[in-house]
Amino acid sequence: MQADNAQSYGSISRFFHWLMAAGFAFMLFTALSWLLADDAEWTKGLMYYHKSVGFLLAVLVVLRLLWALANLKRRPPADSMAALFGHIALYVLMVAVPFIGLIRQYGGARGALEVFGATVMQGSPEKIDWMVQLGGNWHSTLAWVLFALAAGHIAMVAVHRLKGEDVLPRMLGR
């Protein structure tokens, strides 16, 4: 186990980054499936996995945020103000999207939330309107903003690499 240093992110930061990137890729897959093949039989069971993986991402982002704050002075300095604000915006959205989903789950009085077979949260006994509205208005909108920002983030990593200012080794631990 390794903390961050000025040249590269340590193993714990890299673990959070790549595991969560895989989690978000799965969330994008579920969202695109509903968008493009909503009528297909195989998309109907995806909500259970969407909520399960979404809950795990909510737990992971809290741990990742605490770890990032503890390593703030050690990790590689941001390449530019745009990169710094881009990373901050990613964190804000990575926290907001799943927690808004969880708030709506609770306020929707939909019963207990099951995550891969384990009950992790009870539902409210009665509907709580502001929670349902918060989810209805913001969960999916902010999630699409998050996916767009993540796509921009990946594109910028590629641009830096093409310009000979590669930052990828920082996140590969080289």
Ligand code: HEM
């Ligand atoms: C970071 C994690 C998450 C991401 C990126 C995400 C993303 C999304 C997206 C993009 C949609 C809209 C799909 C469409 O346009 O048809 C959606 C819908 C939905 N999500 Fe999530 N979600 C996450 C976590 C959660 C969690 C934790 C829950 C609840 C426990 C949840 C519950 C729902 C529900 C019920 C819908 C369908 C209703 C709606 O479209 O607003 N999501 N999610």
Ligand code: HEM
């Ligand atoms: C193929 C996919 C991805 C690649 C190649 C990639 C690459 C990188 C690299 C090279 C860095 C270090 C940048 C620097 O120090 O200037 C970084 C940092 C970061 N990336 Fe990604 N990334 C990917 C996907 C994602 C996704 C999907 C998210 C979030 C939704 C994300 C969120 C972040 C954040 C928040 C940081 C700041 C460091 C941290 O706290 O983890 N990345 N990424």
